[in-house]
Amino acid sequence: MEERSSKRIKPTMEKEEDPPGTTHPSSSQLNLPPSLTRPTVSLETQRINRLIHSSHYHSPSKPIYSDRFIPSQSGSNFALFGLEPSPKKEDGPGSYAGMLRTVLFGPETPEKRDVVTGFSPSGNIFRYKTETQRPVNSFAPFGCDEGPSVSRSPVKSPRNILRSAYKVLDAPALQDDFYLNLVDWSAQNVLAVGLGSCVYLWNASSSKVTKLCDLGADESVCSVGWSLRGTHLAIGTSRGTIEIWDALRCRRIRRMGGHRRRVGALAWSSSVLSSGSRDKKILQRDIRSQEDHVSKLTGHRSEVCGLKWSYDNRELASGGNDNKLLVWNQHSSQPVLRYCEHTAAVKAIAWSPHLHGLLASGGGTADRCIRFWNTTTNTRLSCVDTNSQVCNLAWSKNVNELVSTHGFSQNQIIVWKYPSMSKLATLTGHTFRVLYLAVSPDGQTIVTGAGDETLRFWNVFPSPKSQSRESGIGALSFGRTTIR
Numbered sequence: 030m031e032e033r034s035s036k037r038i039k040p041t042m043e044k045e046e047d048p049p050g051t052t053h054p055s056s057s058q059l060n061l062p063p064s065l066t067r068p069t070v071s072l073e074t075q076r077i078n079r080l081i082h083s084s085h086y087h088s089p090s091k092p093i094y095s096d097r098f099i100p101s102q103s104g105s106n107f108a109l110f111g112l113e114p115s116p117k118k119e120d121g122p123g124s125y126a127g128m129l130r131t132v133l134f135g136p137e138t139p140e141k142r143d144v145v146t147g148f149s150p151s152g153n154i155f156r157y158k159t160e161t162q163r164p165v166n167s168f169a170p171f172g173c174d175e176g177p178s179v180s181r182s183p184v185k186s187p188r189n190i191l192r193s194a195y196k197v198l199d200a201p202a203l204q205d206d207f208y209l210n211l212v213d214w215s216a217q218n219v220l221a222v223g224l225g226s227c228v229y230l231w232n233a234s235s236s237k238v239t240k241l242c243d244l245g246a247d248e249s250v251c252s253v254g255w256s257l258r259g260t261h262l263a264i265g266t267s268r269g270t271i272e273i274w275d276a277l278r279c280r281r282i283r284r285m286g287g288h289r290r291r292v293g294a295l296a297w298s299s300s301v302l303s304s305g306s307r308d309k310k311i312l313q314r315d316i317r318s319q320e321d322h323v324s325k326l327t328g329h330r331s332e333v334c335g336l337k338w339s340y341d342n343r344e345l346a347s348g349g350n351d352n353k354l355l356v357w358n359q360h361s362s363q364p365v366l367r368y369c370e371h372t373a374a375v376k377a378i379a380w381s382p383h384l385h386g387l388l389a390s391g392g393g394t395a396d397r398c399i400r401f402w403n404t405t406t407n408t409r410l411s412c413v414d415t416n417s418q419v420c421n422l423a424w425s426k427n428v429n430e431l432v433s434t435h436g437f438s439q440n441q442i443i444v445w446k447y448p449s450m451s452k453l454a455t456l457t458g459h460t461f462r463v464l465y466l467a468v469s470p471d472g473q474t475i476v477t478g479a480g481d482e483t484l485r486f487w488n489v490f491p492s493p494k495s496q497s498r499e500s501g502i503g504a505l506s507f508g509r510t511t512i513r
Contacts, residue, residue, distance in 0.1 A: 190444060190454035194485035198231070199511040200224055205461055205480025207376065207393065207420065207436065208293045208307075208334040208350065210252040212478045214467035215259030219276065220476060222484065222512055223250030228264055229512050230276060233469065238512055241279055242272070254295030254302075259470075261316075263302055265292030271304055273316060285321040287312045296336035296345065303345060305333030311347055311357075328355050328364045335378040339386075344404060346388055348375030354390045356404050366404055370412075372396040379422035381447075383429050391419025394437050399450075413450045417441065421466035423475065425490040432489055434477055436462030442477060444489050458485055484512065 202225035204211065211223040220231040226244040231237070244250065244266060252265035261282075264272045269288035274281050287304075294305035302314045311326035311333055328347075335348030345357045347364075354375050356366035368390070377391030377399075386405030392398050397417055401410040418436035425431065429447050440463055442456040461480030468475050473492050478484050 188453065188491060190456075191488055192454065192456055194456075194458050194487050196486040198484040198486075200478060200482050200484050201511075203465075203478055203480070203482045203484075204249075205464065207374070207418075207462070207464060208332055210254070210294055210334075210465070211250065212465035212467045212476065212484070213253050213255050213262075214469055214476065215255040215262075215276070216257065216470050217259035217276075218470055219255075219259065220467065220484075221253045221255065221262055221276075222478070223253050223264070224512070225249060228253060228262070228274075231512055239279065241274060241276070242281065251291045251293045252295045254297060256297050257299065263295050263297070263304075265295055265304060267291045269306060269308070271295075271302070271314070273302075283316065285314060287314075287321045293332065293334050294336040294347075296338050298338040298342040298345070303336055303338070305336045305347060305349075307332040309333065309349070311336070311345075324362060326357055326362060326364075328357075328367075329353060331374075334374060335376040335390075337378040337380055339380045339388075340382050341385070344380075344386075346378050346380065346390070346404075348378050348390060350374040352392070352396070354378070354388075354402075356388070366407055368400075368402060368409070370400060370409065371398070373418075377419045377422040377433065379424050379431060381424050382426045383424070389422050389424070389431060391415075391422050391433060394418040399433060399445075401448075411448070411450070413445075415443065418462065420462060420464050423466055423468050425468075426472040427490055427493045430490060432466070432475055434463035434466045436464065440479070442475075442487065442489075454489065456487055456489070459483065 200222060203222070204225075209223075213221050214233075215221065218233045220233060221241070222229050222231065226246065226249050228241040228250055230239040230241050232239070241262070242264070244264075249267045250264060251267050252263075254263045254265075255261070256263070260276060262274045262276050264274065266272070269286065269290050269292060271285045271287075271292060272281055273283040273285070288306040288308050288310065290307035292304050292306050296303045300315055300317050302316060303311055304314065305311050309327075309329045309331060311329075312322040313324040313326065314322045326345075326347075329349035329351055330353075331350035333347055333349050335346075337346050338344070339346070343359060347355045347357065349355075352369070352371045352373055352375060354368040354371065355364035356368075357363075358365055371390065371392040373393030373396035375390050375392055377389075379389045381387035381389070386403050387410075388402045388404055390400050390402070392400075397415050397419060399413045399415060399419060399422065401412075402408070403410055415433065415435060417439045419433055420436050421434040423432050430453065431445050431447055433443050433445065435441050435443070440457070440459050440461060442459075442463060444453040444456075445451070446453055459477065459479040459481055463477050463479050465478030466475060468490075471492065473490050474486055474488055475490075476484055476486050
């Protein structure tokens with residue numbers, strides 16, 4: 030603290046020199062009582078003049094004090110009170126700006142002169158006598174108790190997605206036909222693949238391959254689809270028939286007709302099986318009924334190549350070569366919603382497991398777009414141009430992401446973050462159109478098939494938090510084998 034004088038200033042008769050241009054008012058102007066003597070009037074007059082001209086007049090014999098006392102460590106005499114001054118911190122006038130850069134951009138930031146042009150670290154904008162040293166903590170934003178090493182929430186690094194397939198299976202005679210669906214993965218972790226006139230089962234846990242059936246030389250497999258429990262497999266044929274097989278016993282339990290041309294799309298909903306055909310019809314079949322089909326859905330004007338039931342089994346989405354996406358309910362024979370924005374065949378269809386009524390669809394070569402729809406409010410949500418034919422779509426059940434497979438012209442696989450639709454990874458390896466896609470029951474792995482007669486396995490989605498990160502299909506079993 031600076032020591033102030035305790036002596037009072039006594040009035041004297043010595044006349045101090047007034048500033049130039051100062052005038053002395055008379056006693057009448059000051060309205061003073063007549064009892065006051067003339068010397069007293071002269072002294073009071075001087076004091077009043079000093080108050081009036083205090084902005085430019087200072088007495089050389091008096092110290093200048095401000096209206097309030099602000100302590101300054103550099104100007105204080107700590108020895109007078111037996112105190113030790115606190116050690117100086119090398120904060121500097123630019124400590125606040127430096128701390129902000131550290132908090133916002135991390136420890137490695139540009140120099141101050143590169144960030145703020147013309148900033149001078151040696152000068153303060155506001156000064157009062159000596160610079161006041163303040164600890165950096167007092168400047169920390171949001172009431173932090175720490176200095177430049179402010180604890181921040183860790184920034185999530187992007188998930189590392191392996192860009193190459195960890196397993197490849199040779200699949201001879203896998204057809205290069207955009208309108209077929211020849212690959213499906215069951216809840217029992219068994220992969221079904223249609224190769225020519227045969228259907229093969231590949232157990233992902235044991236890598237065992239089983240030949241389920243052979244339709245003969247006059248008939249070929251056009252679609253396969255597992256029941257929800259993964260115990261029964263439906264097979265659509267080139268003759269318009271459907272066969273139901275018991276996968277555990279490798280035995281056919283039923284054969285159903287109804288279509289006049291090939292059956293390229295299948296979708297299960299509990300005990301109801303929906304089939305789409307080149308004859309433009311969708312047939313609803315209850316496998317508990319003795320009839321081949323219980324209802325017929327009419328709405329497409331060309332081949333039906335995509336079918337998917339919603340997760341609550343209340344809505345069926347169908348896509349066709351007429352560029353239409355139709356939505357049906359459980360009891361309708363006519364579509365309840367029609368979407369006509371695609372300009373090419375709609376084979377890729379996927380319902381979101383995270384949001385009720387969210388539907389994604391993809392168009393063929395002339396369209397190349399992925400579109401999103403809200404079937405609850407009948408709203409068109411968004412559209413993304415992929416610059417390539419969209420062959421398949423599938424959502425992750427663990428995170429809000431989806432994967433798309435593509436044909437002309439890049440034959441790539443893309444993992445997307447929804448709803449931003451930012452690309453998380455682009456996977457390549459197939460040399461033909463990636464026409465087939467299935468997701469493993471744990472939701473981590475996908476298998477893709479192409480006209481290059483290979484099946485490739487990719488780890489693209491994270492595991493659910495409650496499960497182990499290890500997939501049951503043997504993610505470390507790199508190599509190439511054949512499925513038959």
